[in-house]
Amino acid sequence: MSLMTSLLRMRAATTGDALRASRLRHLHLSDRPLMMLTLKQTGPAARPLAVMLGTDPHRPQLLVAPPSGSTTPMLAALADTVTGHIDARRQHTEHLPATASKPARQRYADAPQILVPNPQTVQHLKALGDDLRFRTVDDQMPTSRSVQRLGHWLTYLTDRADIPGSAALIPMTDFLGMHWITGQSPLEDEDLATLLAWIDPPRHAASGRDAAQQAEDPALHRSAGPATDAAFDNDQLAPLFHAFARADEGDRTRILHDLDRMLTAYLQPTWERMWQAYTLLQALPEAHSTARRWDHERTAFSDECSHLTHDGRPRPAREQAVAAAVRLARTERTAAAFAAERAADDPFVRAELRTTGEAFGGTVTAIDPERIVHGPSGRARWRPRFTLSTKDPVHMEPGQLLASHLRRNARYRLGEVTYEDDATLVELEITAGMGRVISPTHAVLPTAGDFLVLTQAPDHYQMPELPAREHTPWTHGGPPHDHTDDSGEDEAGQ
Template sequence: MADLFQVTARLRALQRGQAVPIVSQRQVVIQPDARIITLLAMAGEDTSVHAAAIGRFGDAPQIGIVADPRRRDDQYGLLRWMLPMFETCYAECRAAGTFPQLWVSSAGALGHLDTLADRLRFTDEPDIQRLGELWTYAGERSPIDGQQALISASGALRMHFATGQQEAEDEHLGSLLTWIEPTPGRDIFAAVATAEEQPMGVKTDPRFDRRWLQPAIEDFHAAQEQSERSFHHARITQMLEGVLRPIHAATQRAYALLDDPRWRPNPALDALADQEAREFERFMAARDEGHHLPYRDKPKAGAIKIVARERAASNLDAGTLRHDRAARERGVGAGKVLRAAVLKVIERRIRPKLFEYTVELTTAQTGLHLREGDILFALDGPTISLRIDAVQRRGATTWIRATVDKGKRTVKSIPENAILDLGPEAPNWNGLGFELQQMSIRLMNPPWTHGNAMPAAAPAARPMPADLLVAVEGLT
């Protein structure tokens, strides 16, 4: 159903010749002091920085360009030029108790920054290592659901708008912005084709490289006099600025579109911002204590990171279903959220002053993911949790019986035919520490599958059926 929603939105955008909003609430945290970073890499040199533009939203960027990033001294000079900007940004965020947010143009630019962070951490220059460590915070956070440290402008816009082109084409920030803000009276596809002529990633156009950039770099190396070399360096700077500035401006425009007051507040983002601030402080405290950042995690560290990512995904899902209306409706359509009407509430006395409550519900939803024993929580209002006891299909509707675990007093006052939205438990970001502690204990005692000793034989609790196939078929 979520795919059908996207298809419908894209068809509407295609019909109108303009992108359509798919949400009314903001989907990303907008940090007022976020840094917009635009990097260009030379073709074939993915772990280099040929040109860089860095700045706050609304400010003119500071631009640094080297003639040839393959010259180590020049490359390191450019990286050292960038280091104080990030040191200042990170120090300001720590003092304010918040976190740094970096904006890049696309997923390709995001991956480039992450790759650079890995490479720079293992150079032999302490200040270059420091820049790699600072970038590692954003790079390590980028694959985690709900992270707000490293934002791709194209990815953030896609969370708010649907265009009339293929999803992969939305990665080009220029074409995406053209769909969102088309030129009145101009054919949208002609405008998009023009926008796609301008690079929006981390690489320049190969035709531009062959015709202009490569000869200029060759002339730079062939120059004998310093004045002649400076002239060719200025030529290269002018060429790359013509590529760099439009990408930076497009990223600024994306930030401005998402900072617009048209987007309603999203309470789910408050928890994400708080969690990001805690993660940032933990990361920086580890750097202050001198802990080393390895290139590859050991098994225990890797397992703990997997647990953290799984917890982040479940918390994000639970939080958005509670506070994001569009996510709630998609959850209803996909069967992740049960939207049901209350048929009746049955009270049963177990013993003096102790009662059990059973709720009967009905819903017309299709594709529900419900099983006996599942525990669902009310997504609105007071805390109510229900344990599913029975699920039956009755014609065009589904009948459900559930026992109330929490919120018995609240359930008593629910009127008949009241509509309840039920889904996963509320997010618990502080519970991550307990899960990590449990994982650490488990890893201290590896299972028999990871050792040489075989487990002791245990007698079967039940007799083996005479016909195993018949027994299995009897379960369905």
């Protein structure tokens, strides 16, 4: 927790109301997202109890699994709704021209977005996807293929949820916590009811703190899932399950109807809170870089559809070492880019980073606007250099690429850092955004007295070079250990 976050949390605790931690919304919100609430039964991690979902706040769909027996009919209905939402995003495409690294291709004009209450629901959907995508397809049962396809898409969506800045599957508590700071602990912020009470208390509440205390009342509080409350399990759910096990066929129909009514009443408050949170977030102005990240989301969705059409094999249960390393590196790069873009867009984020040394602001004291350097080939390059005086901590290494929200196309390379008694002098070289020597863009140049805030550049993190499979040891997913060795060591030892 940063110094700024700690300060805001203490102020919120003092005033009793949540405080804004971000001026802009940094994730895309669809006009018709698919809301999804899940409850799971005790026992196997992936066995569902109920799912409430839909795109209309006034007409949710409730799917309930029987207390015992097959869950396939319920999963088939869930597959129809989820895949229907996904297929509806595939109606229109756009043409992407060829680039230096990619050929011309088509991309869908939209992508699916599913909103869930909390990260625990994401983990439940991940376990459900792992279970469903490896199920055998029975041609005699048409629903088996749709259930397996549901597993494929749940795995894709939960994988996207691990990528910072992705908006395919979003836990609402994380989304709200990105933009508001409450006076309760981060652990308490994982409860949607209390978090929303702090942020948007009802009119009769004296403050967000009072509303949160009322929301914690055991007589009124209901978990947002996927686990249910112990009191609800013992007092209401367990008696119905026992009655179902002892009942005959006619009574079971009545019990299932009672179970539907009970679970609807249980999930309805969370359903309404989800749409309340959606309305709050939709009212925030969207950050500049959000559209670019949604473009990447549409590209990833288009690639996944292409994979499903031309290959269709389920993702492996466990990644090989190289694939896992690539995934980790890509996640790190995306996280760094997302953090840098948020800082470039949002003054609130920049203020927080200045307290941690990941950004600094200062006044330009000197500038060398005509500086020319010569590269290895002898070609002249225009590389202006200037000095900035700051009182912020500077915890960056020389050579780090930086950016400024005032000049988004410019890049600044951190040079020598000199610590003085009352300030820190930072030497910076402009490396991009200023045109060429024969046609320079002088608008990128600061002038003495300008105040600049510099953050890490979105493109500062580069993917590491990883070996091809044939050059990877068999212990890490490369060729088998009895693979022919071309190094000549065997011959040398004979």
